[in-house]
Amino acid sequence: MTLTLSELLFYYVAVMLAGLAFVGLYSEFRRRRFEPPRSDDNVFRCSGCAYVYTDDPNVERSRCPHCSAMNSKFNF
Numbered sequence: 060m061t062l063t064l065s066e067l068l069f070y071y072v073a074v075m076l077a078g079l080a081f082v083g084l085y086s087e088f089r090r091r092r093f094e095p096p097r098s099d100d101n102v103f104r105c106s107g108c109a110y111v112y113t114d115d116p117n118v119e120r121s122r123c124p125h126c127s128a129m130n131s132k133f134n135f
């Protein structure tokens with residue numbers, strides 16, 4: 060079996076493209092797999108005792124379970 064130069068180039072480019080596609084898909088797969096699970100809960104940090112807790116996403120203000128102070132949503 061003999062290959063011409065153009066055939067060699069064709070296979071070379073085809074293998075390169077397949078490798079690139081594989082790497083792209085693999086990194087996309089890794090990115091999706093290792094992304095932290097999305098949590099819609101709001102995070103609150105108590106202004107009275109510095110306790111950090113979460114509450115339902117539909118509340119803007121929440122009562123601290125430790126000292127009962129009202130706290131606003133904490134934005135990162």
Ligand SMILES: [Zn+2]
Pocket residue numbers: 105106107108109110123124125126127128
């Ligand atoms: Zn508190």
